[in-house]
Amino acid sequence: MMLIRSLNKTLNTYSVPRFLQMYNTETSIGFSALENRILKNGDPRTSMTPILNQWVEQGREVTQPVLQRIITRLANYRRFSHALQVSEWMSNNSKNDLHPADIAKRLNLISKVHGLEQAEKFFKGIPEAKTGFKIYAALLNCYADHKSLEEAEVTMEKIKKLRPVHMTVCYNMMLKLYAQKGKHEKLDRLMQEMKEKDICNGATYTIRLNAYANSKDVEGMEKLLMQMEADPVATLDWYTYATAANGYMKVGIVEKATEMMKKSENSVNNQTRRIAYESLLTMHAAIGNKDEVYRLWNRCKNLRNSFNSSYLCMLSSLVKLDDIDGAEKILQEWESGNTRFDIRIPNMMITAYCKWGQFDKAEAYIKRLLDDGKELDGSTWDRLSSAYHTDNDMEKAVQTLKKATLGHRRGWKPNHVTFGACMKYLKEKFDVEQALEILKLFKENGHISATTYDRLVSYVHGEIPDAEAMNLINQNLVIEKVQLDDEEN
Template identity: 50%
Template sequence: MKLFRSNPWRGFAISRVFGAFFYHTETIPRSAPQIDSLYLRILQAGDPRVPIVRVIDQWLEEGRDVQNSELHILIKQFRKCRRFKHALQISEWSSEHRNPNPFPGHIAVRLDLISKVHGLEEAEKYLDSIPDTSRITSHVYGALLKCYAEHKSLDKAEATMQKMRELGFLKSSLPYNDMLTLYSRMGKTEKLDSLMQEMERKGIDWDKFTGSIRLNAYAATSDIKGMEKLLMKMEADPEITICWNAYASAANGYLKAGLHEKTIEMLKKAEQLVSGKTRKSAYEIFLTLYAAIQNKAEVYRIWTLYGGIGKVWNSGYLSMMSSLVKLDDLDGAEKILEEWVSVTTFLDFRIPRVLITAYCEKGLLEKAEAYIDRFKESGMEVDPITLDRLASGYHAHGQVEKAVETMKQALLAGLPGFKPNRFILAEHLEYLKEKGDVEAAEEILRLLRENCHFSTAICEKLRSHIHVESPSCRKGT
């Protein structure tokens, strides 16, 4: 059902049925298994800050039942669309009410979710509560290694990898890929080759990601010769199946080196290998790379291909919008935004934010305001990140009063983890100090403290600065 055809922004006035989908890149596909109305009720719960278990409890109070398999499907779907809080809540409910002695695979999933939602320390506490008989398995150790790698905890990751060697758990490419990725992200490229050589000695085949990770590492250091040598080796080895990711990685390497013709050559090779479920993800990467070399014709060609394979994901619209903005094709971006609004079922603020940010950067503040006003008129509260971008636009173009008020609105929204532009924040506080409006400055600092935007120490330092050389200002509370 096309909710926005008659009024493109009416959808924002719909209740928070779709609220949760502002927080992730893609929506839960319509083809996902429909677990009677429980599945739909959980989708409609919306805001990820609202405990999802209330829906399950209400379902049971109505005399209905829920199968463990249904819960596992929900966890899988929520992980897929990055609704980690809801996935964790369902996992915790399942352990408490249905499965007090989970299998190692379930422990691994839970460990990953806790790490993403609450951090490494809480994940380690959970692991310590698991009996050795369930904890010392390849599934659990593999999940632990992934957690350490994602949080860039190098020493603990290396210790876990060594423990997995001793226990004989290194039998697939997955843990090696995690370590390869970690070393690459931390700039320790000298350790990559020895790790890949270990895989060869143990007879562990590369999967479709292994070569791509190494190619990306070469690209990151602009080692074109190393990248080309590895790519030739992969192409010549009949045991290695090259996928589109590898050529996309090589294209990125050539892009960073300024070799645009070679970039296009690699992208053409990558495109020939795209198939099946990876097609949409591949096209999104191609859009980004073609935009980076300012090839508008190829961007639109890939977009046409993308649209021809079925429903376009929110992440696809986000990639296309970002690409067109990078190409300075704002007219094209406006058309894509209207297309998205006319067909989307689940909203993602990041998509219109791309265009609003571009307007702000170019000083087209009236256009940015017009889009935001359409949000407000529909009854939907504008997200703080978008407001922060608007505040930055006002600030950059000399409208300081509007900038201060808009930043205050962004802080009032109280989005966890949101951090305003600290440089602009400092200038706003300085402006209020010079104006003598210490009360307004104190209000901003109060909002910063209450919503944990910055540490207490930083807030107190800013507060002290406000009162320096201002003897007439009263002390804040």
């Protein structure tokens, strides 16, 4: 649910050290030309490395502060792969040693892009002389993100022994992790420890409020909110009230949720406008308040520059509201604007058309994208194939799945249910030739492993009695994950 993702994304900026925070792009005035070039290129399939190399080849200067700013902004947009690419480029091309804060950000990005095991490997390779508070705080953040409670607790004890000045952020990370794990007793104990040390801040209370909201403890949430409103330490902002609104929505108290959303909107400042409006319009969509969705959209779209995230948020909200005409108008507005092409937006519209049973519009839209020279990935066709499968049109599902094999994004995986259903359909139809053609294309383009390919080839030939394609795919996914974990360990 986009609402929860938006709120959790914002909570992350409250609970991690400042050197890991992804500050809002509107907090700094003016982008350099290099920043503009990178930030506007939002296609996840595009690497940032050639852009940086070309910049240098043109004789232009790349300063470390600009690169640091770009990394932070990319991470703020959740473009973690791009941020990591810039971080790696900076490391490879820097004449000076990286600061611990840069290494900490790199560690955090590796965790988000490649997983916890790779982050731990990177951490072990950091020189001991640089492994101080900032690095350990980043490692704690990695464990918290991946909900690795035991490892986080061990790391927290190491941090306590370092006795840094700024301990609050680490305590807050542990609070958030305890909240996610439902460890309310530990959460309360840790918060009491923070009160005794007098190190609570606004984020401390916000994390506790979020825990009450997620556990549907309205009484606890309301009591804490009253304490926060009376305590000058507990800074109340738009996110605080949005969290409370989310708690009320979880238990179906729409009137109070709406009241909290109004308070949230009144607490928005210039630095948080975009993410606040995006989150709030999504929340209003969740309770069916279309007028409020459009009112907030008019505020959001009139902010400086157009962002794909805003259009994605609005389009998702209108799809949720089944506002077909409105969704098409927003799509047209996005296409006619100056925003960079982002495959996520067409994919959402294609999914919406399929949801509404308008397959002809989905097909026509895909054709128009191709005619306009847009590069589609496998997930675009996969969405349409899955919709045909749901509609029991297996012939079209198979033909569309075949087109999905031609996607250029290596590593993309097809919808397992649809993929298995298509293989079963072709086997029962005795169309072994077409099944093998699809399997070969998937394997050659890196969309399935060699193991999965071999098992499914045997399946379509009837060499595995009583086997189901879907079961074979799932079994191989489990085997591959175990093998990958073994390799990494």
